[in-house]
Amino acid sequence: MFTDITSKDNPTVKQAHKLLGSSHERKSTKMYVIEGQRLCGDALISKARIITLFFTEEAQQRSADLIECLECAAEASYRVTPEVFEKVSDTKHPQGICCVCAMPEPTTDIKQEGRYIALENISDPSNLGTILRTAEAFNFDGAVISGDSCDVYNPKVLRGSMGAVFRLPIIHTDNFPAFMQECKLRGMRPIAAVPDRNAVSITSVRFFRGVLMCIGNEAQGLTEETVKSCGEKVTIPMLGRAESLNASISASILMWEMSRGK
Template sequence: MAIEITSKDNQAVKAAAKLMSSARERRQTGRFIAEGIRLCTEVLENHCKICEVFYTEDAYLRYTETVERLERAAGKSYQITDEIAEKIADTVTPQGVFVVAEMIVNTIDLDNIKTDGQFVLLENLQDPGNVGAIFRTAEALGLNGAFLTNDSCDPYNPKTIRASMGAVFRLPYLIVDDVVTAMKECKAKNMRPIASVPDEASKITAIRFFKGAIMCIGNEGNGLSEQLKAVCGEKVTIPMNGRAESLNAATAAAILMWEMVRHYA
């Protein structure tokens, strides 16, 4: 049976709100929060361990069957007011359903990496929507995993989870502290990190990719670091017509990953 909470100062409410806003809190606790009936269902169906479920009375009436499934899976259940839902929420018009769950350990092991697979690497990407969209596309195209530098957006950021439509729970990834060293290790295994750059490079449409390709995507404003470009060696670019000088990072990544998959040797 759900515990009723009416105060915004309740400790469970404060903890949930902190998970929503703080990457540090998520890292330290090993927990994350998901919002909305669709994402809460994704958490359940991807076998994350659900610690707590929060829902409003209106949400229970609208989504009774799903909320009851979440309650059965959760360690604790709380019925909250609309005002508390707004305090916790990351969206403008919350649906009034939230789950707190343990992060899934679905990491890439460099010692046992699939050396003939295909991967994407994100260096210092800051927009959670971009990171989530890239995860979603990478999963859809059948990539084997993703690398993220430790200064990139947290994969369990609520906006990232939402943009990924749950792909962050399924696509293996590794957060790397030293991207140059990590890519050198991959090269030692005959893998091929490839730098995506805006110009002065081979056209992506003219490249034939081989086993072990790692497509490297850089920061939204500054692109890839010179150090990473140097270790990559090979560089590719997306040919563009018209007056556009660049593409959104997630859009560019989708094109690059598609061409990598399509021309896989």
């Protein structure tokens, strides 16, 4: 069952609009917006809690099955006009389906023998999305993300992650170097990825269990405190222009080296 909404000033529409644009709003309400058939379908399969479903009549005709399933899962469903849909959409060519979801309970659980990608102050949403997508592709056990990184529930991150955000365990920490320190005390191995030709080459490192691979900000890299907390440093040896790897590419090559078997 659904209700029709024809006004952009409807408070439910206005709240979804606010969630799209404001990380602060997402954090305080613990809700976020996903858009498009693929992501909404992914949320369903991944059993994310769907609070509100919005769809247009056109989408209802085109994706009847998906919308029916989403209606069953959603706590409330609204059919909206294309003009109203634009308010709750972040894309140029909206598909006419979006959902407001509830964030999962935050976790701090870390597997002693796991493989983690740990991100300190990653600021670009496409980089963050791509890194989470790759971590899932390589079967990582999760991601650790510093408080000053870009918001995981930013619409661009959600799209770039291809739904990895629903499935990959994500641990948030406001004190990244202290978190690494603590992991080390618990017998895990936090490793700092640095663009330093004197660091150990990633190709000669072995035993990638119980490891947290730490990647820093796109421009500044890891903080000194984090590098100190880690102790161990690795680098990607380069033949060409060393400064010239995008953060998501470096992170992916490091994750690949942790996965490829040597």
